[in-house]
Amino acid sequence: MALSKATVFSQKYTLNPEFNDKKSNKELLGEHDSLSLTKCAAMCQGVRECCFYGFNPQKKKCRTHKKIFTSGVFNEVDWRYYADECCLSGWRRYQDHCYLFQQTFLNWNEAKTNCTNNGAYLVEIDSKEEDDWLVEQISMRNGGKNENQYLGATSHAQLGVWRWSTDNALISYSNFWPGQPNLYAAERCIVLDWDATYGTYKWGDTRCEMTRKFICEKDL
Structure with missing residues (x-):
């Protein structure tokens, strides 16, 4: 296990x-x-x-x-x-993982490649605690507004079935906004999505060709 x-x-x-x-x-x-x-x-x-x-x-x-x-x-x-091993300069640590909050705007495939080139992968969130920590980190940057971040899950293989890109495993935790994912056929990627009304982030689906900021994650 x-x-x-x-x-x-x-x-x-x-x-x-x-x-x-x-x-x-x-x-x-x-x-x-x-x-x-x-x-x-x-x-x-x-x-x-x-x-x-x-x-x-x-x-x-x-x-x-x-x-x-x-x-x-x-x-x-x-x-x-x-x-203990430590995270490299510029990375932030949560539990036994390091996270890099990339400020470049890339589409999902480009973001995935960028993380791979950094010895990492697009972030995979598997608990509320990790989700809350990531939101806290993003929110400390420029008030957290309008900084939607790509996650590592897609529904490329089957609409509405979300899998992590590293091992094709089904996501076991999610935190979508009400009405999300809306399952539009063109929206096969997930972002941490800012909503000014609520002043926080939850998940939303999006078109993978859109350029977004993103988070890389790697294991210690």
């Missing part, structure tokens, strides 16, 4: 035993209370710059760092440190 994005991210951190019982304020993002290693991992995952974190199970503390520290090290027992 495939693991969800939320499940996978906590399994990708690598223990760095050479930092056992060590501590440093170099590259430090913050120190927080944390009841468990999993919660500490989630703290690091939730910060785009975090690539390294330490957890102290006795003190129930979590320290998040930009990267592995190489100086200013001193001894303090019970700290264990874990490294």
